[in-house]
Amino acid sequence: MSYDPSQFPAFAVTVDVVIMTMSEGTLKVLLVRRGEAPFEGMWAIPGGFKRPTETLDEAAKRELAEETGVDVPSLLTQFGAYGDPERDPRMNVVTIAYIAVLRDVGALVAGTDAADAGLVPVSDVLKGRIELAFDHLRIVRDALERVRVELELTGIATAFVGATFTLAELRTVYEAVWGVQLDAANFRRSVVAEDGWVIPTGRRARPGPAGGRPAELYRAGRAWSHGGPIHRFQREERK
Amino acid sequence: MSYDPSQFPAFAVTVDVVIMTMSEGTLKVLLVRRGEAPFEGMWAIPGGFKRPTETLDEAAKRELAEETGVDVPSLLTQFGAYGDPERDPRMNVVTIAYIAVLRDVGALVAGTDAADAGLVPVSDVLKGRIELAFDHLRIVRDALERVRVELELTGIATAFVGATFTLAELRTVYEAVWGVQLDAANFRRSVVAEDGWVIPTGRRARPGPAGGRPAELYRAGRAWSHGGPIHRFQREERK
DNA sequence: GCTTGTTCTGGTCCTGTCGACCAAAACTCT
């Protein structure tokens, strides 16, 4: 606790944002291609320096806006800090990592220069099929684990889908994030039973190319802070 | 993503450790009294500067050892980063916050200068009966919430008790952290049913001053990563 | 128009879990 304000080790502080989305039924993460050394040309999580005048949350929000143009993120959660001495070969950098969960940002990404930004399946990153700069692999791993927990504890699931959605869409979120298969009927019962979480709009969705009965459209109700309708514990152990 | 290594805003990076323990049946937090400005004489969470050569986890471990002498913490978890521009009036300080859960450290604290370290009930801090320096109140609040979640998801409960313990001791941990009342018989069934989590030693504990049947002594088995024996969801809603 | 295929919706059944409650066991203290 010896505390000398004039003499302290200086660090660079950055904010990295793991932007996750559902696309084509699988969980994807937004990556950018680095234009400079070190790790030039390699994929990385978007991020940048924190400014002295802003809070960490504000910095994350700014980085997200700069990268995707999304201004009001439905979910932006801090989940970890990384400060290993050798994580950046140039200097001492401590980074604060955030998760942003967005509705499909495929259009946004396509709008930017397609060469330096892309949506990549999370599984490809975890399996090492895509190598990331710095310790970003570890950050993505931790982010996924956090999303898995958050999915059970909070209303984060609706952040993956649009303003209105079918229960089948919502179900694919759980299935993709947890890597499980859920019974459509049972899922429906659990979600609808949780009072006030999803609100029927009365309208119906257009069936997909394969036909099928049109699904009811719902919109997100209040998000709870504890205890979602779907739990994953037994599922994992038995699988 | 413009990234100029030679020109970046410099920050001080500190590591703060919220040390929690069970004492006299209630949840307590270890606080130190500040000896210097700002906030001189006020209670604060122990912490200090991160060194450029160590990782964040190592820094937290070092701070914990310096403060309590405990070298092998049963639990030391990073749970948040705080970097509001005005959180330290002197300069830009980003702090990484850790939780350390320890078996009763009352003896350790008594060993140090009693004037500048003390175990304080967490509830007193949350209710504002004890004012903390910086944004440490918020940090303690977040720490408690994290412990509550962790208690359900991991084997953290055994970190609060000693090497061997009775199920009644373990039950008071859940009751104190969650603020609930649990049925002793049901608690026992749940915990013992979880295979391999607590291991009976065959020995028995001495009954307390009020007498009563002597309880079996257990020791901690493996800690699981997901899905503890006790859940709190319905409990909270009904209470 | 009818059939087939697909998807969503609603229902039943069954098992396991969890809380409430009760009773016996094993100790201390008077």
Added chain:
DNA sequence: AGAGTTTTGGTCGACAGGACCAGAACAAGC
């Protein structure tokens, strides 16, 4: 010995969750 206390073990009922089935509502093909 008896009262009080705490642990341990058991029963019972409510309820949630998963497996499974059937009907409803659409598209596409013949």
